[in-house]
Amino acid sequence: MFITAQFDSGNIEVIDATNEDAIELQIRKDHQSDFYQWFHFKLYGEVGAEHVMRITNAGDSAYPDGWKDxxxxxxxxxxTWFRVPTSFDGKTLTIRHTLEQESVYFAYFTPYSYERHQDLIQSAQQSSLVEHVWLGATLDGRDMNLLVIGEPSDAKRKIWVTARQHPGESMAEWFxxxxxxxxxxxxxxxxxxxLQDTVFYVVxxxxxxxxxxGHLRTNAVGTNLNREWQEPSLERSPEVYYVLxxxxxxxxxxxxxxxxxENLPYNFLAGCEGVPCYDASHAKLAQRFKDTLLAITPEFQVEHGYEVDGPGEANLTVASNAVAERFNCLAFTLEMPFKDNANLPDEDFGWSANRSAQLGADVLSAVYAVANNLRD
Structure with missing residues (x-):
């Protein structure tokens, strides 16, 4: 039996793998950070044997409530990524699986590889509608890619979409x-x-x-990018610096x-109600956006989500709040679950890559519903 995480987005540390029914593992922390929750590893073992993997530091992870259910x-x-029997006792996450083939991958959520990311960029670039813009390099020297969809014009409305500020949230790139x-x-x-009247800018x-x-929440030097939007720097957060x-x-x-x-088993939106510029016109547009999503997909709901900020109480280091205030525009953080949509559960696959992608397609209808009134 052998376990490895020496590949793109791999994350696990092997403590003891001598017995297939008592494998002890730990999740590695993000570099220069105490955040950890993402795991992704490959197991080679005996076909037909049940393998019991115990992640012993799960109880001290960034979001221990995320392991419940x-x-x-x-x-x-x-x-094809499917759900396997998993339990949590408050300290240890236990994963059980009987091997049907000689090797199998396990992950916190369906990975979205850097290779697939590069394929996505180059595939989009083939469209005559798309301009591929290189914004700059990350701290590890990787590309920051922007896709401009539609013919830019001052008269057209500008729709910006960013994803995966927190790298372990791979469902965002499937979206x-x-x-x-x-x-x-x-x-x-x-x-x-x-695209007749709007231009999309997608990162x-x-x-x-x-x-x-293989990080959960931070970049190469342990920076949480979604707390850098007030004053990003080339030293700690070039990714935000270039996009802003x-x-x-x-x-x-x-x-x-x-x-x-990690915690909530629902799809939901967090708005920018707490930013100083938020007014009745923003609220009206936000309601139309949500009502449209509610009408077209049962995957979206508004009962469960984050507590709404009071007027003037928004954290302006967070992307959606910072952008809403800086540009006096409508802005949302859209959240998807790592677990499943509790309103529409799927025992075999849970919330999945395919469902994330479908929600991405559906959200375009909500954008369409508000686009003509974004400058009112």
Missing amino acids: YSAVASYDRE IEGLLGRLLDDEDGAARKL PNMNPDGSVR QAMQETGVDLYLDIHGD
Whole structure:
């Protein structure tokens, strides 16, 4: 039996793997940070034997409540990821699986590899609707990619979408894949109409260094990018620095920042109600956006989510709040679950890559519903 995490987004430390029914593991912390929760590893073992893996430091992870009612994902072919029996006793996360083949991958959520990210960028670039912009380099020297969809014009409304500030939230880039798939479909009427009057600026992965390193929440030097939007720096948060610089050049009329939530088993939006500029027009647009999503997909709901900030109480280091205030625009943080959508559970797959991508496509309808009124 052998366990490895020496690959893109791999994260696990082997404490004891001498017995297949008592494998002891630990999740490695983000570099220069105390955050940890993401895991991704490969196990070689005996076909037909049950393997019991105990992640012994789960109880001290960044979001220990996230392990409650959670099931890990596994895959033999790295295409289909299914849920496997998982339990948590307050300290240790135990994963059980009987091998059907000689090796299997396990992960916190379906990974979105850096190789797939590069494929997504280059595939989108093939469209005549897309301009691929290199914004700069990360601290590890990786590309910061921006996709501009539509013909830029001062008269057109500017829709910005960023994803995966927290690299372990891989569902965010699956969401982007679904959004781009619909937006670049020349037979989709809503997409075609939107691009007559709007331009989309999409950053599919805000944190490529953390993604490759197997981090949960931070970049190469342990910075939580979603707390850097008031004063980003090239030394600690070049990813935010470059994106905010590009936003300043284009302006922003609507901003969506795509995330995953460890604890809540729902899809939901967190708005910018607490920023100083928020007014009745923002509230009206926000309600229309939510009502549209509620009407078209049972995957979205508004009963469960984060506590709404009081007037003037927003944390302006957070992306959606910072952008809303800086550009006096509508902005949301969209959250998806690591567990499942409790309102529409799927025992075999839980919340998944495919469902994330479908939600990305569906959100385009909500954008369409508010686009014409973003500058009212």
